[in-house]
Amino acid sequence: MKIGTVLHIELKNTKTNTKDKYRCKVIEMNEQQIIIDYPINELTNKTAFIPKRKYFSVAYIGEDEAVYQFTSSITSKIKLNVPALAIENPKKEDIQRIQRREFVRIETTVDIAVHSNDKTFSPFVTVTSDISGGGLSIIAPYDHKLAIGDIVDIWLTLQMKDNKYQYINTQAEVVIIKTLKSSVELVSFKFIAIDKLSQQGIIRFCFQKQRESRQKEMH
Secondary structure, eight states: OOTTOEEEEEEEETTTTEEEEEEEEEEEEOSSEEEEEOOEETTTOSBOOOOTTOOEEEEEEOTTSOEEEEEEOEEEEEESSSEEEEEEOOOGGGOEEEOGGGTOEEEOOOEEEEEESSSSSOOEEEEEEEEESSEEEEEEOTTOOOOTTOEEEEEEEEEOGGGOEEEEEEEEEEEEEEEOTTSOEEEEEEEESOOHHHHHHHHHHHHHHHHHHHHHHHO
8 A cells, every 4th residue: 555545445334234435545654544535425426524433444456456455444634735534554464355356346238359369269249247357257159169267358348437438458367157047158257467557447437337326226
């Protein structure tokens, strides 16, 4: 973790028995405290109030591209050039490294092109079943030639906010092949050697879709 790192906060809402999600940035840090800007509610995009000493889960992407998670709480307000808060800086042994797919995974349909890395099958186009910063699943064509361990090249087009698009091209490895009730096969991939910009784009896309889903539920 370093200055500028984006933190994702999850706080249990006792009234609705759900988890409220927030984002903020690291402004300063020392051995005892992490100084953050005021958290923004992921659903409303407004500055949120979190009570002192109320514990919450914090997740962030490390320099090694893994996701790290720890528990913390707000200890005090800090006077800087911008309004800021201090949260407890956890001990190294209290920070948990988690798999990226466990971080944010959403069910969504995105067009995807799949190409064989060693030309063992013809390229095909299909749609995703779910996607995360660590991998995705696709609805495979009935005559697909994919096998566990295969390395493929994939192309995705993600529609971001304001109708902007991000184009993703990366390699992925087949990790699971599952037959659904309709005899359709679901093939799951994990990304390998994905560049940081692409991975961050996918994570932003996932959070965007989460917010859209919650907003629909409220109306």
